[in-house]
Amino acid sequence: MDIPMECIFCKKSSGTGINILGEFICIDCEETLVNTDINDENYEIYRELIKKNIYGEIFLKEPSK
Ligand SMILES: [Zn+2]
Numbered sequence: 001m002d003i004p005m006e007c008i009f010c011k012k013s014s015g016t017g018i019n020i021l022g023e024f025i026c027i028d029c030e031e032t033l034v035n036t037d038i039n040d041e042n043y044e045i046y047r048e049l050i051k052k053n054i055y056g057e058i059f060l061k062e063p064s065k
Pocket residue numbers: 007008009010011012025026027028029030
């Protein structure tokens with residue numbers, strides 16, 4: 001069952017991809033991510049996006065003490 005979801009990277013809706021903690025990454029971006037060398041300048045961009053989109057979400061959902 002492929003329910004189209006909006007990719008956090010390219011903002012395109014796709015039914016194929018991975019879901020990390022409720023955030024969707026389409027198969028194209030997943031491939032790009034996997035094939036991005038850590039020395040590639042894009043790697044930092046992806047890392048930042050992941051931090052903001054996924055980890056940012058976690059922090060936001062964290063109950064305030
Ligand atoms: Zn994408």
